[in-house]
Amino acid sequence: MKAKDILKTMKPYKPGKGIEEVKKEFGLERIVKLASNENPNGFSPKVKEELPKLISKLEIYPDGYAAAIRKRVSEFINVDEDQLIFGNGSDEVVQIICRTFLEPGSNTVMATPTFPQYRHNALIEGAEVREVPVVEGHHDLEEMLSQIDSQTRVLWICTPNNPTGVHINKETLQSLLERVPDHVLVVLDEAYYEYVEADDFFDSLSELDHYPNLMVLRTFSKAYGLAGLRIGYGVGNSQVIQLLEPAREPFNTSTVAQAAAILALDDQEFIENSLEENRKNKQSLMEFCEEQGLSYFDTQANFLLIHLPISGDEMFKHLISKGFIVRSGEALGIPNSIRLTIGKKEDMERIQEEMKQKLDSGVK
16 A cells, blocks of 8 residues: 655654643643643533533534534624634644645745644645744744745735744734735634734734635634534635535534534633633733743733743653643744643642742753
């Protein structure tokens, strides 16, 4: 049997260490996972309350069109229903976009580092990947624009960017969109949209009619806390959505995920409380970094990319031995740093103590 040659050079996505694995390895009773930018408050209690009812008809295939959640999302973000496509997390929508538009001979442009699945799926489809290094955590949009040619199909922009957390302001994005050729699909990945506080954040949905080649991705995995159910969506011009639909698997989002997403969307009080706690705890972490002389990227997400005087791997090993799972910057393409998800207040206080102890010790 012969697989695609490109797959021989690629590695599967490697998530951070699991909680049970860390417990066993270090003999710990309690582990705090701050590596995957999940909501430390979990998910809406309304979802939890209704879950027993949601699993009553699992023998029946889900609604492939996702009609109910489609209707609710269209009302919530004020777009037409035919402007939406749903996926098994927004990362599946990334895969669908790559399936639809990319092929050998085409190319796609993205920042580096950014969400790795853009590159991963593009390579599988045989496209050339053109990566432009970020500058102080920001997309170098002018250089990305210069990489576009007649064979470019997709331009990926993650804002706020993962793993740096920085956003692209309205004026800058508007200028970019005015200059991107019509044959290039511009994908704005807004997985962390709910966490954004910046006044100058680009109102992408209001610009969809003006830019037919613009598409926006959002997810229920982050602020809404439904990462385990896997549901996200893309919003774009209805003609673009029609092109994408044949590349979507017929029953790609589950019955439970669709119903839970509706309940989660209806509980905006939970979202507001989560965002307020995130804001306070993020501010506390930034103040700690400043006290310790640690620089960080100005994040608009629910995580902080912190620069260290030691390697990210070294800090990662210290923290995991104390029961905290974070992401080492070495694995993310930003040496001497860690990416730390904002957690609960008591956990953030504890991890700051552990970080300070490591930094004060000077042990390498």
